[in-house]
Amino acid sequence: MAAKTDGAPPLAVSLPAIAPLAVSLGDPAGVGPELFAQAWADRREAGLAPFFAVGGAQVLVAAARSRGIDLPIARIAAPAEAAAVFDSAFPVLGDEDAQPSFGQPDGDGAALALHSLTRAAALALSGEAGAIVTGPIAKSKLAEIGFVQPGQTEFLADACGVPHTDAVMMLAGPNLRTVPLTVHVALSAVPALLTRELIERKARIVAAALARDFGLSPARIAITGLNPHAGEDGRMGREEIDTIAPSIAALAGEGLAVTGPHPADALFAAHEREKFDVALCMYHDQALIPIKTLDFDAGVNVTLGLPIVRTSPDHGTAFGIAGKGVASAGATIAALRMAGDCASRRLLTEKTA
Structure with a gap:
């Protein structure tokens, strides 16, 4: 089967250059800083667009050292300066920092993580940064210093003035894209949350x-059923009949390329994945189990519905292996590459509109 890579068809024209990407470090006690350092070290082979970190210079140097990387840092005063120094040093904007403490999150590290996220989001909104790539955070530590949102997606939605319900999480890898329609809720709550309006x-x-x-227009959207075998004509539940199928019919009537309800147990087979560009799934594990099985080390969390491009590696802080030099940088590199590609494609779309 052909890999989807970033999922876009090849373009007949070159993508336009964008402003450097802003990196928010995530929790400095986790694997985020070392993986961004590794991504910079692999920048040429990976073909990455210039990016810069917001704060955390000494954290980055220590994290890089844990992987055997001698990381040169270039202090920049504005995002526009990042491209000129990117080839020879890792650009860092701002003096905010924390003491390296691999695997041991603390309040100072959470404060750096929140500052980095807040400023990176503002730079993306102002257009000074081409996109934002967020490192993994420890939500419990952030909550201790006043972080009130459930996660970074909701934080960015608030920063952009977008309702939380319109900030849609898509998981994307070389082989698959999925969107969970309901996310961090109990499985028992899912049926009541599935409405035609939501779908x-x-x-x-x-x-x-x-x-x-x-660059996928029209995007081929496969919509799963909720129940085993998509309900088997009502014998295993009526959600497909009463809610999901009518939604698909309405969307098709608007011209969207939608199909379903598909039984989720068969939808992700290799020969089926060629038939759609993204799967809309009814609940968290229905969407995340297949993407993490197929693309664990290359999965990217993309937030759709925002006025800015935001991506993140699809993994957590991994405190248990932070600073040990064993974490894979694949998803971080994929997130940086996807952010650059999406930002360039969005700019091209706006210029040709």
Whole structure:
């Protein structure tokens, strides 16, 4: 099967240059800083667009050292300076920092993580940064210093003035893209949350984002069922009949390339994955189990529906292996590459609109 890579078809024209990407470090006690350092070390082979970190210079140097990387740092006063120094040093904007403490998150590290996220988001919104790539955070530590959102996606939605429900999480890898329609809720709560309005609204956001940022128009959207075998004509539940199928019919009537409800147990086989560009799934594990099985070390969390491009590696802080030099940088490199590609494609779309 052909790999989807970033999921976009090849373009007949070159993508335009973008402003450097802003990196928010995530929790400095986790693997985020060392993986961004590794990504910079692999920048040429990976073909990455210039990026810079917001704060954390000494954290980055220590994290790089844990992987055997001698990381040169270039202090920059503005994002525009990053491109000129990127080839020879890792650009860092701002003096905010913390003491390296691999695997031991603390309040100072959480403060650096929140500062880095806040400023990086502002730079992306102002256009000074081409996109934002977020490192993994420890939500419990951030909550101790006043972080009130459930996660970074909701934080960025608030920063952008977008309702949380319109900030859609898509997981994307070389082989698959999935969107969970419900995310961090108990499985028992899912049936009541699945409404026609939810399915149709999120499907429209996904279709628009895949056209704008991935060059997929019309995007082929496969919508799963909720129940085993997609309900088997009502014998295993009526959600497919009463809610999901009517939503698909309405979306198809609007011109969207939607199909389903598909039984989720068969949808992700190799020969089936060639038939769609993204799968809209009813709940968290229905979407994340297949993407993490197929693309664990290359999975990217992309937030759709925002006025800025945001990506993140699809893994957590991994405190248990932080500073040991064993964490894979694959997902971080993929997130940086996807952010650059999506930002360039979005800019091209805006210029040709």
